[in-house]
Amino acid sequence: MAQTGIAVYDLDAAYTERFCQYMNEVPGQDYEFHPVYEKEQLNRMISSREVGGVLVSDALKEEYPLFIGDIHVGYLTREPMEEEGEIFRYQSRGEILEVLDALMEREDTSVKMFVFVGAGAGCGCSTTASACAQGLAREEKRVLYINMNSLGDAGCIFQGGNPRDFQYLLKELETGGDLDAAMAAVLNRNSEGVYYYDNLSAPLSLMDITRAHMEIFLKRLKDSGEFRYIIIDSSFSLNHGLLEACRLADRVILVSDGIYTSNQRVHKIWCLFKTLGCGLCKKSVLLYNKFHEQYGRMYENPELPMAGSIDVLSPGGPSQIMEQMIGHEALREVLR
Numbered sequence: 001m002a003q004t005g006i007a008v009y010d011l012d013a014a015y016t017e018r019f020c021q022y023m024n025e026v027p028g029q030d031y032e033f034h035p036v037y038e039k040e041q042l043n044r045m046i047s048s049r050e051v052g053g054v055l056v057s058d059a060l061k062e063e064y065p066l067f068i069g070d071i072h073v074g075y076l077t078r079e080p081m082e083e084e085g086e087i088f089r090y091q092s093r094g095e096i097l098e099v100l101d102a103l104m105e106r107e108d109t110s111v112k113m114f115v116f117v118g119a120g121a122g123c124g125c126s127t128t129a130s131a132c133a134q135g136l137a138r139e140e141k142r143v144l145y146i147n148m149n150s151l152g153d154a155g156c157i158f159q160g161g162n163p164r165d166f167q168y169l170l171k172e173l174e175t176g177g178d179l180d181a182a183m184a185a186v187l188n189r190n191s192e193g194v195y196y197y198d199n200l201s202a203p204l205s206l207m208d209i210t211r212a213h214m215e216i217f218l219k220r221l222k223d224s225g226e227f228r229y230i231i232i233d234s235s236f237s238l239n240h241g242l243l244e245a246c247r248l249a250d251r252v253i254l255v256s257d258g259i260y261t262s263n264q265r266v267h268k269i270w271c272l273f274k275t276l277g278c279g280l281c282k283k284s285v286l287l288y289n290k291f292h293e294q295y296g297r298m299y300e301n302p303e304l305p306m307a308g309s310i311d312v313l314s315p316g317g318p319s320q321i322m323e324q325m326i327g328h329e330a331l332r333e334v335l336r
Contacts, residue, residue: 052071130145130158135327
C-alpha cells in the first residue's frame with residue numbers, strides 16, 4: 001500500500017530533522033515524513049499536492065488552517081492540548097501516529113465561499129461559476145449559487161419558476177423583515193441539485209446594497225451550515241455588497257477572457273484590492289478563459305496567482321459551454 005506523504009515544517013529546523021528521522025525509523029508504516037526547512041518550499045508542496053498532510057508549529061495556526069483543500073493540517077505543540085488538530089510533540093512514536101490517524105480521518109465540515117468576479121461582459125464568469133456549482137452538485141455536495149450579477153442572467157443556466165428572487169431577500173433585509181423566512185422563500189433548486197438565488201427583477205438595484213447588509217446576510221448563511229459550498233457570481237458587477245462578499249470569501253476568482261479591455265479591468269480590480277487590504281489580494285487568483293484564440297492575451301501580474309486556463313470551447317450557449325467546463329482541471333484547482 002502506498003504511503004501518505006506528510007510534510008513537516010517547524011520553526012526549529014533541527015527539531016524538524018530529528019522528528020522526521022524518528023518517525024521514519026519504522027519501515028512499512030502508513031506515512032512517510034518529509035522535512036521542510038523553508039516556508040516557500042512548504043507552500044509549493046501544498047500547491048502541487050505532493051503530500052496528503054502537513055504538520056507545522058502551532059505558532060503557524062493563522063497561516064495554515066485545518067484543511068487546505070483536501071490536505072489535512074496538524075499543529076505540533078509544546079504542551080499537551082485538546083484543541084482540534086493539535087499533536088503534542090513530546091510523546092512516543094505510537095502515540096503520535098495514533099493522533100495522526102485521527103487527524104487524517106477528519107472530515108472538513110466548514111462552509112466554503114467562492115466569489116467569481118468577471119473582467120467584463122461575455123468573459124465567461126457566470127458560465128464558469130455555474131459550472132463549478134453544477135460540478136459540486138453532481139458530486140452530491142450541497143451547494144448554493146448566488147447570482148449577484150447586475151444583469152441578472154442566471155435564469156438562462158439554472159431555470160426556475162420562483163417569482164421571488166434575490167431582490168426580495170434584500171428588501172426584507174433592509175426593512176428588518178424575517179431574514180430566515182425570506183431566504184427560504186427565495187430558494188430555487190434545479191433538477192441536478194444546485195440550489196440558487198436568482199436575480200431577475202430590477203437587478204441593477206444590487207448597486208445600492210450596503211456592506212453591512214451583505215455581511216449580515218452572508219454570515220447568517222454561513223452560520224446556518226445548510227450549504228457546504230457557496231458560489232457567488234458577480235459577473236462584471238462591482239459594488240459595496242460584492243466587496244463585502246470578497247472580504248468574507250475563502251477565495252476570489254478573477255475571470256478574464258484576455259482581451260485588452262478585460263485585462264485593463266482585472267488590473268483596476270487588483271489595484272482596488274491592494275488599496276482596500278483585508279487580505280483580498282492574498283486570497284485572489286486569476287482564471288483565464290481563452291475564448292478568443294486569435295487575440296486573447298493573458299493578464300500578466302507576478303503577484304496574482306494563475307488558477308488555470310480553459311482553452312477555446314466549441315460554439316454553444318451558456319448551458320452547453322457550462323457542460324464542457326464541468327470537471328475541468330482548472331475548476332478543480334479553483335475549489336481546492
